[in-house]
Amino acid sequence: MSTWRTVVVTTLLLSAIMVHFYPNSIDDWAENSTPPPSQEDYPYTSIQTSEKWLVLPVSFPNNPISPSNVADMFAGAGCSMCSAEDYINVMTDGQTELEIEIQEVWNAPNGVRQWGEDVGGERDYGSDGKGVESLLSSVVSEVLSGENLAPWDLNNDGVLDRVLLIHSAPPQESSGNSNSLWSHFSLLDDPLTVGEWEIEHYVVASTDSGLGTVIHEILHSMGALDLYDVHDELPTSNWNGIGDWGIMASGNWNGDGETPSMPSASSMNLIGLPRFIDIDTSKEGSYELYPITNGGNSLRIEIAPNEWIWFTLRGDVNFDSALPGHGILVEHQNRNNGDEANNLVNTDPSKSWVKIIEADGDAALQRGKDAGSSTDTFVEGEIIGAEGMVIRDSHGRLVTWTVSIDNLTSNKAIINITPISESPSIDVLPSFGPLEVLSGESIYASVHSLHACDLEIDIHSSSSFAEDGARLVSIQSGESTIELLPSIQLTNSAGYLKGTVGCIGEGSWDIDLDWYSVGHRLSTDVLEAVIPWDKPSEITLRPNCQGE
Known part of the structure; x- marks a missing residue:
């Protein structure tokens, strides 16, 4: 292993500025946030037509696990639209087959506190400071040693792509117990080697977490990003992201976590599900939309470089039945914003990676007033674009088209797109x-x-x-x-x-x-320095500045 690492250092000056201007936000962040794992340049494996998940059940002494509950969460025998298999089938419109391998139960020698105890504000620090990583290492060494793990290396790169640690203790996110495990996805600081394969990341969740939480976390392993307001070290304002309209925001809790919403159109595209049609707005066109949970596709219109408007029919069908409302949901995505590499994309509503264009115009999601309402979706007779609900891109340009919803039923919508009379040629x-x-x-x-x-x-x-x-x-x-x-x-x-x-x-x-x-403008260039990993060192970084 190389004894040198390249690190990116954030200057203390910026932190001091933020503490001065946003003291309340800093307090909220310190109390409630968990820094996300570093994901820079990690090669996530997008969703495959043949998905294979490796489930490792863990039973704690005071919380014995029920193997049947684990099986039901993933396979859902005897119920409809209640399992991971059902969800993946709907999400991919039947294009992906999910195979679940549930290993033998690992009986923990001690209670969950040994691995889940929070220390000094750090979640799941555990008794040895390694928390879930230590737990996973113990389970893997006893359960997977000597096994042929090739089926779970989905792209044959020597890394297991879907590893889920499912335990029996009440999860911290719902129980409030700071000695329990918080459900999450994470990269490992030190990958685990098992025979010819490595485990570089994992999902941990409880049988009490709900289907939505398990799916939310496993989608991270496919490259999905959190679309709620994840605070980094420099929080800006509180808002609700896309709220209950997407499983990567708060939609994983719809129906008490058992009827999670579909991913947003932007999330589906990110994980390798191109369920959309690109629209040429220089020509008139009429399009039929069907519910995304019933085989439909979204419409996508590019309005600037790396910036799009998405139109999706969200119907009252299976996993979308617990949404705040139903109709045409409109997303405004701007991939120029946010930090995708570190899963910090929707930290600021004024520079969001994706937001919902709310049909009622009250911006309640952006103001943190609700997690979605029935009036957020567009209905028959409404117009959006250059007229009606006006859309401008992040450069301030009015779009050069209008979209009208000319027919809307529970099963279908007809969308008509009309370019403005004289579109610019430049x-x-x-x-x-x-x-x-x-x-x-x-x-x-x-x-x-x-x-x-x-x-x-x-x-x-x-x-x-x-x-x-x-x-x-x-x-x-x-x-x-x-x-x-x-x-x-x-x-x-x-x-x-x-x-x-x-x-x-x-x-x-x-x-x-x-x-x-402004009196001066700091350069946005990344500042880097090479430091030794095995001894203390000092570096000096000087950001460039224009102006006074």
């Missing part, structure tokens, strides 16, 4: 909003055009400047940069950027962005 891309502007700095945008044209820039920051009229700039074909707003118009501490940009005689982009003045 692509104008300001920076992400809100914009940070240094003193004396103008605001620019990149332009991509297939032909030369005279560009009309009718962008202003106040009504008085708007009286000056539009500016004309000649551009050539290809890539160029234009000044959207000159520094002379940025005289206040904050303001807006509104107006249109387009070639004369063609359609224009409608842009609306906020801006604010």
Whole structure:
């Protein structure tokens, strides 16, 4: 093993700033959050057409496990839509076959506290400081030694892909017992070697956790991300992510955890389930949507680089029957936001990785007021896009299409997509909003055009400047940069950027962005240093800064 590791260091300066401005959020984070495992560049195995899960049951002395309960959770004999097999079948529209291997029960010599005790605010620290990793090591060494584990190496890379530790103690997340185990997925600090194979990650859950929690955690092993408000070391604000509308948020608790919601369309795509149709919005089109739990697909529209709008019919059918409501659910996904490598994507509603566009317009999910309501979905007769419920991308650009829901029943929806009468032929891309502007700095945008044209820039920051009229700039074909707003118009501490940009005689982009003045701007470049792992060392990192 190499004696050197590359580490990414977050400066103490940023932490101090956040403590100063967000003391209440820091307190909440310190009390309630568990830092996620480092996942940077880990090669998760996406969902396979032949899924094989290895289940390791653990029985504690005061909480004997019921093998039949374990079997029912995964195979669900004698019930309908109540097991992991049922869920995976619905989620994949029958394209994946799930095979469960439940090993012999491992009888723990001591109670759950030995591995689940919280110490110093760290969950599942255990008596030896290794918690679940120590428990898993003991189970694996006794139960799996000498076994042929090839069936659970789904992509033949020598790593077991789906390993689940299922125990009999009440889970900490529902019991509140700080000496019990918190259900979770995690990478191992030190992978376990079993014959020719390695175990690099695991899921731990209880027979009392509920089906939703088990599925939520196993989806992490396929690359799914948490879509509730996971706080990192620099929390911003509390919100509910996508709430009960997705199993990777709070939807794993729907129906008391026994009727978990389907993953959001964005989550399905992330784990390798492309159950969607990409839409060309330059053409009119009519599309039939069926419930995602009944063989349907979603519609996806790209609105900017790495940014999409998703439309999904969420019906009152099997696992979606416990949703807050039913109808057309609209997701706004922006993969430019968040830290996917460390499972920190929905920490800030203003820069979310994915959010629900709530049809009722009350933004209750974003304000943390509810986990979803029946009025969040769009129904027959409603319009969304350039009209109705207006959608702008993260660059402030109004979308160039409208979607109307012209028919909606419990089994089907008809969605009509219409481009605006004159769509722009060029692509104008300001920076992400809100914009940070240094003193004396103008605001620019990149332009991509297939032909030369005279560009009309009718962008202003106040009504008085708007009286000056539009500016004309000649551009050539290809890539160029234009000044959207000159520094002379940025005289206040904050303001807006509104107006249109387009070639004369063609359609224009409608842009609306906020801006604010800053004294300096820190570089977002990653700071790295190489340190020895086996002895203390000191490093100095100096972030670059623009401005005063």
